[in-house]
Amino acid sequence: MNRGKLSATIASIGLLATMLGGCAAPAGDVPATGPAAELRLGYFDNVTHAPALVGLEKGFFEKELGDTTLTPQIFNAGPATIEALSAGAIDAAYIGPNPAVNSFVASGGQSLRIVAGAASGGAALVVRPGIDSAADLAGTTLATPQLGNTQDVALRTWLSAEGYETSTTGGGDVAITPTENAQTLTLFQSGQIDGAWLPEPWVSRLVLEADAHVLVDEASLWEDGAFPTTVLAVRAEFLAEHPDAVKALLAGHAASVAWLNEHPSEAGAVINAKLAADTGKSLPDPVIARALEHVAFTTDPLAATFPVLLNAGVDAGTAKAGDINGLFDLTTLNAVRSAAGAAPVSAGELGTE
Incomplete structure (x- = not known):
């Protein structure tokens, strides 16, 4: 096939x-x-x-x-x-x-x-300049590779711990839009999204090619990383x-x-x-x-x-x-x-x- x-x-x-x-x-x-x-x-x-x-x-x-x-x-x-x-x-x-x-x-x-x-x-939340803490995420739009995938769950879990409500339909305090990784890079470069929780090499691509910075390295959330x-x-x-x-x-x-x-x-x-x-x-x-x-x-x-x-x-x-x-x-x-x-x-x- x-x-x-x-x-x-x-x-x-x-x-x-x-x-x-x-x-x-x-x-x-x-x-x-x-x-x-x-x-x-x-x-x-x-x-x-x-x-x-x-x-x-x-x-x-x-x-x-x-x-x-x-x-x-x-x-x-x-x-x-x-x-x-x-x-x-x-x-x-x-x-x-x-x-x-x-x-x-x-x-x-x-x-x-x-x-x-x-x-x-090899997974992290990367965001645009001007977002320096969880408190800056209210009203933003973030991407993940697909609804229910590992990074999608990680982002929703972290946002909940920070006091934000999200929805699987894209609503809530922070909008999460499941997006193909290559399109995520394009949307970030054009300013249509504010960040994304991604696996490598997409984290590094947004950091080195689109002026993003890491807000949360997922390793920091787990014992011994x-x-x-x-x-x-x-x-x-x-x-x-x-x-x-x-x-x-x-x-x-x-x-x-x-x-x-x-x-x-x-x-x-x-x-x-x-x-x-x-x-x-x-x-x-x-x-x-x-x-x-x-x-x-x-x-x-x-x-x-x-x-x-x-x-x-x-x-x-x-x-x-x-x-x-x-x-x-x-x-x-x-x-x-x-x-x-x-x-x-x-x-x-x-x-x-």
């Missing part, structure tokens, strides 16, 4: 699926069917998705997948990715934690499993049917994360090469350098933070309360880590490890 047709399919699924995700057959009810002929992988052209970008650019995934054809698909934000995953249009995805949680809860735990972490950090920005999720049905393909995907993912951490001086060039291939344009060196300073790459999904993320989504009005026990399946990841001599990561009593 080409990207245009995929986008049309996704758009037709609707806002309910965007916020809550869909249902897939429970993993335990699906018999294994042997090797996967294809693995369709979703990701964003963001620095916070660098493990996907590097894994694709350097061939780590294809090397591990062998005869399984890898078909990448590019998305802009998590809720749209969840729509595709729930509809069976893709099999696995790099995604923010909040849309993954929403889908799991809405499906009664049947839609997906988080099988690894990917990135921590550690919070999940990107995780790797797999459809529960695909995981049950093709565990070997998922193991190969995770081996490629782990290799990509390891490469990023072992080659920081080369990371920007490799990420830029993939961005140029995807979008026709690479990032300026200062932008990608600044972005990488604010992101950490790890296969640990930081599972202990997920109850906090769920409650934040519920309070923000973009999620429903529910049980997230079983959200994580880290058994294969930990087998891959063990083979590499690394310690296991924890599912935070929210799944298997």
Whole structure:
């Protein structure tokens, strides 16, 4: 399926699926069917998705997948990715934690499993000159990548803590307008919005290309600055049917994360090469350098933070309360880590490890 047709399919699924995700057959009810002929992988052209970008650019995934054809698909934000995953249009995805949680809860735990972490950090609220504190935000208009995505929830949660009311329809003391990242940059440059809560490299692009400044670095809101920005999720049905393909995907993912951490001086060039291939344009060196300073790459999904993320989504009005026990399946990841001599990561009593 080409990207245009995929986008049309996704758009037709609707806002309910965007916020809550869909249902897939429970993993335990699906018999294994042997090797996967294809693995369709979703990701964003963001620095916070660098493990996907590097894994694709350097061939780590294809090397591990062998005869399984890898078909990448590019998305802009998590809720749209969840729509595709729930509809069976893709099999696995790099995604923010909040849309993954929403889908799991809405499906009664049947839609997906988080099988690894990917990135921590790299998200912030950037604003125009003249806004120097939370008190200056009354009556402003701020953007997020999509309603219900991880940065959208973070912004609504922070504004609520600062005493502001917001609405999922754009009303309230501060108007929040979900906007595609590239359009956010254009709207900010033209003065039509006052700021945005964004992932990297968009934070750095607004700072270096549009005279924005950081009002809130999300890392400052979490203990030790550690919070999940990107995780790797797999459809529960695909995981049950093709565990070997998922193991190969995770081996490629782990290799990509390891490469990023072992080659920081080369990371920007490799990420830029993939961005140029995807979008026709690479990032300026200062932008990608600044972005990488604010992101950490790890296969640990930081599972202990997920109850906090769920409650934040519920309070923000973009999620429903529910049980997230079983959200994580880290058994294969930990087998891959063990083979590499690394310690296991924890599912935070929210799944298997």
